[in-house]
Amino acid sequence: MTATTGSSAVAVPTGVLLRPLRWWDLPAVVAVDRVCFGRDAWSLETFLSELAQRPARDYAVLVGEGGDAPEDDGAVADAPDLSGRGGRAETAAGPDRRAEAARRPDRARGVLGYVGVALAGSRADLQTLAVAPAARGRGLGRLLLAHARTVAVERGARRLELEVRADNEPARALYSSAGFEVDGRRPGYYRDVAPGTPRVDAVLMHGDLLGSRHARRTAAGPDDSEAGLPR
Numbered sequence: 001m002t003a004t005t006g007s008s009a010v011a012v013p014t015g016v017l018l019r020p021l022r023w024w025d026l027p028a029v030v031a032v033d034r035v036c037f038g039r040d041a042w043s044l045e046t047f048l049s050e051l052a053q054r055p056a057r058d059y060a061v062l063v064g065e066g067g068d069a070p071e072d073d074g075a076v077a078d079a080p081d082l083s084g085r086g087g088r089a090e091t092a093a094g095p096d097r098r099a100e101a102a103r104r105p106d107r108a109r110g111v112l113g114y115v116g117v118a119l120a121g122s123r124a125d126l127q128t129l130a131v132a133p134a135a136r137g138r139g140l141g142r143l144l145l146a147h148a149r150t151v152a153v154e155r156g157a158r159r160l161e162l163e164v165r166a167d168n169e170p171a172r173a174l175y176s177s178a179g180f181e182v183d184g185r186r187p188g189y190y191r192d193v194a195p196g197t198p199r200v201d202a203v204l205m206h207g208d209l210l211g212s213r214h215a216r217r218t219a220a221g222p223d224d225s226e227a228g229l230p231r
């Protein structure tokens with residue numbers, strides 16, 4: 001099954017939808033973030049600030065059965081329009097906002113994961129990537145990373161850079177298996193897991209996007225036989 005998220009497309013499992021992250025996803029996203037990152041979790045304000053920086057940011061969310069349901073829209077009901085985009089505000093006020101939320105096609109589904117990319121010319125940075133614990137081990141992390149690479153390539157980036165905690169073995173294995181290389185370390189970059197324990201280094205990594213099949217395909221023109229498949 002192939003789903004589109006804006007201009008890019010990647011293959012996703014049946015019953016799962018990959019689409020742009022919207023304001024009404026934020027309560028569930030913040031809840032998943034808290035479970036995934038603990039003391040380093042982002043606040044609602046941080047996510048809103050990130051969304052406000054679009055199109056210099058791209059955020060996508062995976063939704064499906066069994067995810068964290070964003071039932072409490074009230075958490076963002078009074079959020080200002082920080083979308084930074086013209087046209088219709090995503091944070092439409094009052095009944096309009098509620099009517100729009102009620103119409104959304106995947107209301108019954110929950111958040112399984114999300115990914116955010118900062119786009120700045122030839123360089124892109126992976127801002128965040130997470131999969132809810134119950135949804136792990138099904139290839140969704142790899143799918144989100146493939147989407148981030150696709151978005152970065154489409155926006156002209158040649159490198160996708162990231163920082164990962166040195167003690168985060170699953171994430172480091174994910175990036176390594178996707179061809180990311182280690183550039184170095186930033187000592188003590190992350191706060192301690194619990195008060196009194198040592199701070200943790202950041203491992204700096206990058207993925208070379210020019211070497212990707214997608215980048216070569218983009219340079220050579222569209223190829224329907226491979227379009228939409230993650231690398």
Ligand SMILES: CC(C)(COP(=O)(O)OP(=O)(O)OC[C@H]1O[C@@H](n2cnc3c(N)ncnc32)[C@H](O)[C@@H]1OP(=O)(O)O)[C@@H](O)C(=O)NCCC(=O)NCCS
Pocket residue numbers: 036037128129130131132135136137138139140141142143163164165168169170171173174175177
């Ligand atoms: C890291 C994370 C995104 C992986 O998500 P996932 O959906 O379970 O990953 P996938 O099923 O797509 O696995 C892809 C690869 O990642 C690696 N991997 C995933 N989980 C792993 C684990 N527990 N131990 C070791 N390697 C693991 C493997 O290389 C795996 O490939 P394989 O299945 O062929 O062995 C997920 O564990 C997570 O959200 N962690 C908390 C948030 C986080 O650390 N984000 C990264 C911040 S930099």
